[in-house]
Amino acid sequence: MSGTRPWVTGIGLVTPIGADPETFWDSLIEGRSGAREIRSFDTSELPSHIGCEVEDYDVSPRIRSVMLGGRCTELAALAAVQAAERSGLEHRLHGARDVAVVVGTTMGEVVQFEQDRAKHPSDEPTPADIRSLVHRPLDVMARSIARIYDLRGPVVTVPAACAAGTYAVGMAASLVARGEVRAALAVGCDAFSRLAFLGFSRMRVMSSDCCRPFSRGRKGLLLGEGAGALVVESETSGRARGAEPLGFIDGFGLSCDAHHVTGPHPQGAGAARAMQDAIARARIDPSQVDYVNAHGTGTPLNDRMESLALRATFGDRIGEVPVSSVKALTGHMMGAAGAVEAVASLLAIRHGVIPPTWNWEEADPDCGVDCVPNAPREQPVRRVLSNSYAFGGNNGSLLLSTPAA
Amino acid sequence: MERAWAITGAGLITTAGDTPEQLFSRILEGRPPTIENGAFPSAAIGDFDPGKYVKRKGLKYLSRTSQLACAAASRIGSGLEQERPHEIGFVLGSAWAGLDTIVNFERRAYVDGPRFVDPGLFAETVANVSAGQVAIFFGWSAVNVTIAAGTASGLEAILTAIEFLEEDRAHAMVAGGGDGLNPHLLRTLHDEGLTALSSASMPYTEGARGPIGSEGACLFVVESVDRAADRGAPILGRVRAGVSRLIESDSDDGTAMRATVLRELLDRCGLAPREVDLLVVSGNGSARRERTEAAVVREVFGTDGPAALAPKAVLGETWAAAGPLGVVSALESMRHATVPAKPPTMKPRQEYDALHFPTEPLKRTLHHALVLDCDESGRFSALVVSGGE
Numbered sequence: 001m002s003g004t005r006p007w008v009t010g011i012g013l014v015t016p017i018g019a020d021p022e023t024f025w026d027s028l029i030e031g032r033s034g035a036r037e038i039r040s041f042d043t044s045e046l047p048s049h050i051g052c053e054v055e056d057y058d059v060s061p062r063i064r065s066v067m068l069g070g071r072c073t074e075l076a077a078l079a080a081v082q083a084a085e086r087s088g089l090e091h092r093l094h095g096a097r098d099v100a101v102v103v104g105t106t107m108g109e110v111v112q113f114e115q116d117r118a119k120h121p122s123d124e125p126t127p128a129d130i131r132s133l134v135h136r137p138l139d140v141m142a143r144s145i146a147r148i149y150d151l152r153g154p155v156v157t158v159p160a161a162c163a164a165g166t167y168a169v170g171m172a173a174s175l176v177a178r179g180e181v182r183a184a185l186a187v188g189c190d191a192f193s194r195l196a197f198l199g200f201s202r203m204r205v206m207s208s209d210c211c212r213p214f215s216r217g218r219k220g221l222l223l224g225e226g227a228g229a230l231v232v233e234s235e236t237s238g239r240a241r242g243a244e245p246l247g248f249i250d251g252f253g254l255s256c257d258a259h260h261v262t263g264p265h266p267q268g269a270g271a272a273r274a275m276q277d278a279i280a281r282a283r284i285d286p287s288q289v290d291y292v293n294a295h296g297t298g299t300p301l302n303d304r305m306e307s308l309a310l311r312a313t314f315g316d317r318i319g320e321v322p323v324s325s326v327k328a329l330t331g332h333m334m335g336a337a338g339a340v341e342a343v344a345s346l347l348a349i350r351h352g353v354i355p356p357t358w359n360w361e362e363a364d365p366d367c368g369v370d371c372v373p374n375a376p377r378e379q380p381v382r383r384v385l386s387n388s389y390a391f392g393g394n395n396g397s398l399l400l401s402t403p404a405a
Numbered sequence: 406m407e408r409a410w411a412i413t414g415a416g417l418i419t420t421a422g423d424t425p426e427q428l429f430s431r432i433l434e435g436r437p438p439t440i441e442n443g444a445f446p447s448a449a450i451g452d453f454d455p456g457k458y459v460k461r462k463g464l465k466y467l468s469r470t471s472q473l474a475c476a477a478a479s480r481i482g483s484g485l486e487q488e489r490p491h492e493i494g495f496v497l498g499s500a501w502a503g504l505d506t507i508v509n510f511e512r513r514a515y516v517d518g519p520r521f522v523d524p525g526l527f528a529e530t531v532a533n534v535s536a537g538q539v540a541i542f543f544g545w546s547a548v549n550v551t552i553a554a555g556t557a558s559g560l561e562a563i564l565t566a567i568e569f570l571e572e573d574r575a576h577a578m579v580a581g582g583g584d585g586l587n588p589h590l591l592r593t594l595h596d597e598g599l600t601a602l603s604s605a606s607m608p609y610t611e612g613a614r615g616p617i618g619s620e621g622a623c624l625f626v627v628e629s630v631d632r633a634a635d636r637g638a639p640i641l642g643r644v645r646a647g648v649s650r651l652i653e654s655d656s657d658d659g660t661a662m663r664a665t666v667l668r669e670l671l672d673r674c675g676l677a678p679r680e681v682d683l684l685v686v687s688g689n690g691s692a693r694r695e696r697t698e699a700a701v702v703r704e705v706f707g708t709d710g711p712a713a714l715a716p717k718a719v720l721g722e723t724w725a726a727a728g729p730l731g732v733v734s735a736l737e738s739m740r741h742a743t744v745p746a747k748p749p750t751m752k753p754r755q756e757y758d759a760l761h762f763p764t765e766p767l768k769r770t771l772h773h774a775l776v777l778d779c780d781e782s783g784r785f786s787a788l789v790v791s792g793g794e
Contacts, residue, residue, distance in 0.1 A: 045519050106531060108553075110507060121515040125508050127593040133504050134593045136782065138532055138553035143782060146651050152662065155651040155784075156561070157553040159502070159532035167550065174572060195510060198519050199527030254574060256549030258490070258540040262528045270546065277574075391528060392537025394549055 003236040006173035007245040008400075009183075010087025010231030011343045012079040015336075016052035016224055017329050020082065024340075025347045028355035029376045033329045035210055035222055040111075041118065041194045046201055048208045052224035052331025053192050066147040069109040069140040070132075072227075075336070076103060076141040076189035077148060079227035084149070087231035088243055089183060093149040100154040100184040101145045102172040104164025105335035106390075109137035111191045118194075141189055153181050161390035162295075164188055165228055165338025166398055170252030172232045173398075182237045188339030189227035196334065197223050203262065205299045211332075213296035213325035213357050214303050214371040216364035221297045224331025228339030245403040247346045250383075253278030257393030264302060264389060268309030271295075274395035275313045275385060282399040284383065286314050289321060289399075291354050293345045293386040294371075296325020297332055306387065307367040322379075324372040328358040338388035342398055345384040349402045353378050410567050412793070413577075413638040414483025414626035415733055418458075418476045419720055420448050420619055428730070429737035432719050433766065435748035438619060440604040440721075445595040448619040448721040449586045459542055466525055468506050469585025469620070470499055471535040473726075477622035478539050481579060483638050485626055490544030494575035496566045497536040497551050497624075498558025498582035500724040505587040506530045535583070547575035556687065557649055557778045557786040558582050559623065560728035564647045564788070566627050576632065582725030583622030591618040599691070599781075606690045607751040608715045609699075609760065613690030619721030623729035642736040645674040645773070645789040653783035655697065663697070663785050664704035667775075671705075674789045676773055678706050681789075683738055683774040684713040685731040686760060689722045691781055695757065698779040703759035711775075712744040712767055713760040718751050728778050732790055735774035739792040742770050 011021055016034025018024030026032075034052035043049040059067070059074050063081060067073050080101075084090040093099055112132035117125060139157035146155045154175065160167040165188020172186035190196075200206050200223060207219035238245055254277060257270035264271065279286055295306055311318045326344050333340055348354055353376050360373035382402040389395050417423060420438040421431035438448035450473075455464045458476035467475070474497055485493065506529040514522045528534050533551040540549045548569050554561045559582020566580030594600045600615040607613060626638075633640050648670045652662045671678060684702060688695040702710060716727070716734045723730060738744055747753075747762035771792065778786040 047520075108532075113507070114511065117511050117515070125512055125589060127596040130508060130589050130593040131597065133507070134590055134597065134599075136500070136553070136555055137504070138502075139555065143651060147653070152650060152652065154649065155554075156565075159551050159553050161531050161533050174568065178568070178571065195507060195514075195527075195530060198514055198522055199510070199524065199530065201519070202522055202524040202527060254548045254550075256495070256537070256540045256546040258544050258546035258549075261534055261537050261541065262524075390533065391531045392533040392549060392551075393540060393546075394533055394537065 003234060004177050004179045005235040006176040006232045006249040007235050007238045008230050008247050008346060009233045009238050009243045009245055010083040011246060011346060012082025012086060012229040013340050013343050014054055014057060014075050014078045015226040015330050015340055016054055019057060021343060021347060027329060028326055028344060031358045034331060040192045048201060048206050050222060051192060052222055054225055063148060068144045070112045072109045072189055072191040073141045073144045075191060075227035076187050077145055079229035080145045080185050080187050083229035083231045089231055095150045097152045098182040099151050100175050100181045101142050101151055102156045102168045102184055102186050103142035104158050104160055104168030104188045105138060105141060106161045106164055106190050107193045107196055109140050110193055110195060114194045145185060160394045161392060162334050163338055163388035163390035163394045163396045164335035166388035166396035169230055169339055169342050170396055170398055173249035173252055176232050176234050183231060183233040185229060186232055186339060187227060187229045188336045190225055190334040190336050192225035210359050211298035211328045212359040212361060213298040213328055214367040214369060215360040216362040218298045218300060220299045222331035224333040226333040226336040226340060228336050228343050230342060247349050247403055248401040249398060250401045251278035251282030251399030253397040255395045259393055262391050264305040268305040270393060270395045271306060271309035271389055272312035274397040275309060278385060278397035278399040287317060289383050289385050290381045291348060291384045292321055292323040293341050293384055294323050294325045295387045295389045296327055298327060304366040307369050310369055319370055322354050322372045322377060323369040324355055324357040326355055341386050345386045345400045348384060349381045352380055409630040410627050410644040411630045411633040411640045412625045412627055412642045412644060413633045413640060414481040414485060415641060416477040416480030417623040417733060418473050419621040420450050421720055423480060425733050425737050428733060432716060432734060432745045435746060437719055438721050440617060442604055446601050446604040446617050447591055448617055450620060461542060467538055468529040470502050470583055471538045473585055473622035474535050474539050474583040475542050477583060477624045478543055481624055481626055483626040491546045492576040493545040494548030494569055494578045495536055495539055495545045496562040496578060496580040498562035498725040499535060499551060499553060499584055500555050500558050501584050501587050501590055502532040502535050503530045505589060508589045545579060555780045555782055555784055556724055556727050557780055557784045558725035560647060560778055560786045560788050561649050567644060577626055577628035579624050579626055581624035581729040584620060584724035584726060586620035601690050605750060608688035608690055608718050609695050609753040609757045610751055611754055615691050616689035616722030619723050621723040621726040623726045623733060640793040642793045643791045645791055646670055647788035649786035651783050652785050660700040660704050663701040667701060667705050667787055670787055681711050681773050681775050682771040683735055683744060684711050685735050685774060685776040686713055686715050687778040688715050689717040693781050694779050698777060699757045699759055708759050710759060713762050714745060718748050728776060731776040735776055735790055739771040743768055
C-alpha cells in the first residue's frame, strides 16, 4: 500500500445536529439532540411523531443547476462540496479522470415519489407519481456529484441500506489503496422518508420519545436524515500538495450474516467478523483500538447483538474499550450514518475526546460495554473502529487511525 | 487486474431459457421473446416459478427481483456446494431493485392505512435485500454488496467482485445482475417515450423508439484461474479487465472520451483492437444509446471492425442482467466458434455501418470478446472476456 495509504483530507456533513463539522462536534459534546416533531409529513395516524430532520439549508444556484434529483441529492451534494472545499482539492477536481465518486444510500431519491403520491393518496399510483422513480433514484446522487466537478473517474453507487455510508467510505478507500484513483469523494446520504418511517414503525423498532443506545429500557431508534462526505486521497497525492490529513482509513471489514433479512444474527457473528476483518486489514492488534463508534441504534436487539460481537472481538478486554453511539442525538440517518459516524470518529481523534452516549439511563446486563454515558471523555484516541449494520445482513467496519500513526 | 480471473459457473433465468445452451440456441434462431401486447409491448418470463429452483418457504413473499436472483443462483454450478459458504461472496447489480415494492408499499399504506402495512413488504423495498436473500438461501457470507448503475449494474457487479477477490475478501465470488419485470416502471417509461411502441421493434432498426422491457437474472462464479485449476473447476471463460465511467456528452468530445477509455482498457488487456473477435453490443432500440455505442465502435475499430452481436434483439431489455447475459452470449459464441446471425427482422440503419451484424452464422475461432453497455444516462461500461478451456 506504499504511497497509496488512504488519507482523509476533507470532511463535510449535513445532519440534524449541525451542518458543518464544528457545529456537529459541539452538539455531540454538549448533548444537543436533533429530535423534534416531524415536519416532513403528517404523522397523526402513526404511533410516533418524533424524528431527526435537517433544518433548512441553501443550495447554491451553481450546484442546483447540475442536480439531477431532489432532497437526498441536495444533502449529498452539500456534504460533498463541503468536504472538497475543506480538503483544498476542490480546484483540482474539475475534469479529473483519476478521482472517483462513491455514494451509499438506502432509499435514495424516494421522497419526491412520496410527495407526488401524497397529492392523491386514495387513487392508484399514476405514471406521473412514478416519474421520479424511473430516473433511477438510487444512483442519481453519485451522478449529480460527478457533474458538479465534471469528474470522469469511477462513479459508484452502493445501496447497502443502513451500512451504506460505511460501505461507501470503505470502497472509496479501497479504490485509493489499490492505486486505481488518486482520490475519491465518499458520501453516505438519505433524506427523511415517510416510507422508512412507516416501515420501521410497523417493525416496532422506533422509540416514541428518544433514542437510548445500550441503556436498559431502551425503546428503539429515531429516524433521521443527512449526509456525510469524506475526501479520501492517496498519501502520495496528499503529500505532494501539502495537504493535512485528518486521519487514515487503514481497515475496511466486510461480512454478511446470511441469517435473516431484517434481524441481526443473534450472537453477532457477522458483525464480529466485520470488526475482526477491519482490524486485521489494518495490521494491528485489537488491543490497539482506543474507541469504538458503535452502530448503536438503540433497539433492544441491535445493541445486544453488537455488544456480543464486541465481546467476541475484544475478549476480556471489552470493559476497557470505550464504546459510544452518536445516534442518541442524530437519530438513525440510515445510508448517511456510516459516513457521518466516520467523520465523528475522525473528530474524536482530532480532539482527543470520546463523544458520549447521551440519554443513557441504566446499565443493561445484555450490553456489557463501557458506553461512555452522558459525558464526554478526554483521552488520547489513536485508532477508532466504526461499525454499521444493515438489512440484508450487510455488516461493515472501518478502522480509522490518527494522522500521527 | 494483474491476476487472471476465471468464470467457472453461470446461472441464468431469462425469457430464452435457464441455461447458457438454451440462451445461445435462441440467439442462433434469432427468435425474439414472446411479447405481451397490452398498452405497450413487454416480455415476461411467463411460467417462472421460483419454487422450481429453490426449495424454501417464503419464496412467494419475495420481490420478483429477489426470486429471479435466487433462481439464477441455484443454477450456478461450478461445484460451489462443495465449498465453504463463508468463503464465498456475492455482488448483485440491480437497476430497479426495490422500486416495484416501494410503489406497492406506498399504495397499501394509503389504501389499508399506515398502521396496517406489512413490515415484510417494507424489507423488500430496500435495494440490497435481494442480495441478502440470496446470501440467506445459499449461505454465501464473505461479502454481500449491491451495485446500482442502471443497465451497467451487472457488469459493474462483476468488476466489483473481482476487486474483492484482489483484496482477498473471498475465495470465490458470485456476481452478476438481475431485475424483475416492473409494470409500474414500464408503464411510466412508456409514457415518457422510453420504450418500444411495437412488438416488432429491433435494435439499431428504423422505427425503433426504445427497448422492449423484459426481465431476468444472470450470475457467474468468478475465482482465480489458479484456484479453479486446483479444484478442477471447468473454466468457461476468463475475465481480462473491465471499466465503467460516466460520460454524459453526446458530442464528438464524448465519443473521443469513450474511445480513450476503451483503448486504455484494451491496452490493459494487451490487446490491439484488431484482436477483438466479437463485439457484444447493448443496443436496445433507444436512439441515444445506439448512436453513442456505434460512434465509439467506429472511433476505436473503424468501419472494418469485428463481428457484432445484439442479444437484446432476442431477450429484450433485461436491465441489470443484460451485461452478464452479454457475457454468456460471448462465451457461448466462443465455445461454439460461431457468431450468430442477426434476426431477420433486425435491419440496422446505414448510419450504424461500423457494427457488423452477420446475416448468416459465421463459423470462426473466437478468442476475445468485448461486451459493451452505453446507457441513456451517459454511463459507459465495457468488459473483455476471453475463451475458456
